[in-house]
Amino acid sequence: MTHLAQFAQQFDQIFVLAKHWLLGYVPAGAQPLCSAVLSVAPIIIVFPLLFAITTLLERKGLGRIQNRYGPNRVGPFGMLQPIADGVKLLSKEDIVPITADHAVHFLAPLLLVSASFMDYAVLPIGRNMVIVNLNAGVLFFFAVGSLMELAVFMAGWSSRSKYTLLGAMRAIAQMISYEVPLVLASIVVIMQAGSLSTVSIVNMQATYSGIWPHWFVFTPWGFAGFVLFMVAATAESNRSPFDLPEGESEIIAGYYTEYSGFKFALFFMGEYIGMFATSGMAITLFLGGWSAPFSFLTWIPSYFWFFAKLLALIAVFIWVRGTLPRLRMDQLMNLAWEFMLPMTLLNLLTAGIWHFMPAGPSRWLVCSTMVAVPCILLSRGLKHKKKFQVHTYHYSE
């Protein structure tokens, strides 16, 4: 191997090599425990840091979209704003309503944060950089991710307030409804890859034909699956346009109205960490995980590509938040059950057809029409029902 390629490979595996080097200093008996700690510690350090950066990027991004600066007073370009926010939240009084269920009220944010962090156990951040390579990694991911919904409901219920109750009900309904398209959209990838293990899914996508990667998003069923997965992920993280449970202009803050100070910070962090985790899963399933987009770019380390894709998805989240108004509850549910569920099932069929047809332009044509035609038919149907019609106006004489 050339000198440069060797150097690139070492740089790529630098964290793995560092971990092995550190483990060499630990006695053999303590090695499993230390190995676990050394694997988990970077996640617990890096992703909250990414959360802090994201809050800043979001405020500055939304500001620029709205023709204003974001925060720019604390530190150069506002870069120390997350620290200021953290200090503020930590120093606030922790108010718990007197009628609240104190134990559940206390546990809800803890559960949220724990559940979100556990999701990272199966995400491959780079080549050979996954905490645990479970055989049923994707299943583990969705199972643990559902704990977040429980935490949200605990928060809303224990606060014993009408606003929080409304918010909790809405949140539970929304999150449960969107679990279905989320999981169904990921099943197509599992079908193609033939395995539930995240590592093998990424390894399958990390090959190239010429300079083009084999990412699943570059197939018709993969593209549809990716779009459906991202819409469902937005709904799972309660982000705009699906943020009715925390509908700021209607029910103040929904299920976490009664939380203040550090618990609120934990909720905020738990939601964002969950958002990163779901985006990370989308990257793993559809966008090729840590693999580079072109074969001549593989010398850039794999973890860099993972975070680059993650930041790109975060930018799309912020962009969508800055543009769209909120969907109402029944429209949310209609979207999940009447549009996304049939589309995901159709996508399954498409993926199956793709698998059994011989490679070539014909299968591209068939699968693309199978994905595009229902969309167009649906638009026509909705316009026909006069649901989305731009009204015309007449003038008086």
Add this chain to the structure above:
Amino acid sequence: MSTATLPTAHFDLEPMTGPSKEQLLELSMGPQHPSTHGVFRMKVVLDGERVVRLKPVFGYLHRNHEKIAESETYLGSMPYTDRLDYMCSITNNWAYALAVEKLAGIQVPERAEYLRVITGELTRLQNHACLIGFLMQDMGSSGTPLMYAFREREKILDLFEALTGARMMCNYMRFGGCRVDLPAGWLDQAKKVVADFPRFLDEYEQLLVSNEILMDRTQEVGVLSRELAVSAGISGPMARASGVDYDIRKVDRYSIYDRFTFRVPLGSHGDVYDRFMVRLLEMRESVGILLQAMRAVPAGPIVDPKMKIRGFRPRPGEAYGRIEAPKGELGFYLVSDGSPNPYRYRVRPPSLINLTVLEDLCVGRNVADIVAILGSIDIVLGEVDR
């Protein structure tokens, strides 16, 4: 210590049929709320997410405007009228000046009429811009359309500051004309602002008009039937969105509005979307009026030369002066007994009258719709409570 008990709900409406009272949730979208356009409270009874009853409670901003006016001179009430509908101070002033001019039989010179029309239509532009921004904000757009609308509004407010000295509390009209004449270069600056305005409207339309989420949230929501609009005395864009062809500028032809050609947009469904779109279209018509008026401003005095500022005593009588304010029909009813202070001074606030149908519009809809419907009625609490 015993666990605290929740207070029982004191809901003083009559018992209702349908689901039993224990299953209903009484929510107070209380005076402190991000979307109620001021201190305004709504007692809402919900069955799940559906609204069963709604009772608006207002009066948090009552400032005794009408009583104060009885102890102030006629001119002294003029700055107080600024603060009624605090977004549109110039049209408030205009309605009051119109009422006093009717009472005392004062003539207004030509140039003053042109200035009144120009400033009045600019006020309409900035009020509607505010409204469409706030409606989107209430529906959750995280402020982006609001910021765009306010970017344009700032230009108009700068014009007001250059002319009258204040951005919002303009105190511009006097009985028999306007207070101050145009400074040098104002008309050119105003022409530039007005000429740029349609570009903002086009951008706004691109952002929103065919947005599916917006359409879903606003179409067939809060439908106000034509009969209800007429019988409840609804006026302004809200009535016109329900198809009631009533624009006071065309009906009364007050001031010099019959010299300008403009159309009056009418909606047919009367839902929130129609009220939103009618205001957008009205903004375009206002731009047309402004361009016509600014081309033809004559020279001359800006106030009736016979009017003096102090010692104004109109003869005894009564008068009702009304204009097409951006929010509806704004009227002032004055009763004079020959003294320098009015005997009775009554404001007909369009926001309050339009608000009376809130319950009819909201019953049967979701909680999320209440905010959209309230936003489309376009209330300002300064006017509702006076």
Add this chain to the structure above:
Amino acid sequence: MVGEGILKGMAETARNFFGSFVSKDRLTTVQYPEEREPRIEAARDFPFLVYDGADWQQGMRCVACQICEKECPPKCIFIEKSKDKKPDANGKPQFYPAVFNIDISVCMSCQICVEVCPFDAIKMDVDYDLSTDDRFGGLLLNKQRLSKSNDYYRRIHPTEAAEVDARLAGERARQEAKAKAATEARLTATAVQPASGEPR
């Protein structure tokens, strides 16, 4: 096509995002207090008393006629007339305000006091950084704090000040012309007198 409106909206937002780095029109923030918007000449905040010359007590135009106190809608002006008179800019002895207080927490900047003043003694200032933490007297401006010179007035409202100065100068010129005509008439009268009082 479903989603088309949403995509158009997102294109509009992206245009604003990238435009905000490029054009000032799409980033209209003024970073107060380092930058300030250029002050508009006609802006008005709270009233102030104008004095001519260098001495604020000697040159004050206000003659305590109390018209502004009567016409002020929220009644925020408090005047106490003096017992003695002092000469004004034209030399004529006038009353002056012994106490002239404006409570700017009540003042609503309506400018009616300026309109009704017959002596151009009270005008609108443009100073708004008047906040204080003195709860009890900090917002009650007394005569000394309210007095600012005519030069200051010319700086903040050049057009108005020029017009007021021209009018006052015109009045002064007319008064001087009248006074000169009166003295001339008196001189000619006295000149005629000795002629009639000559011993025959």
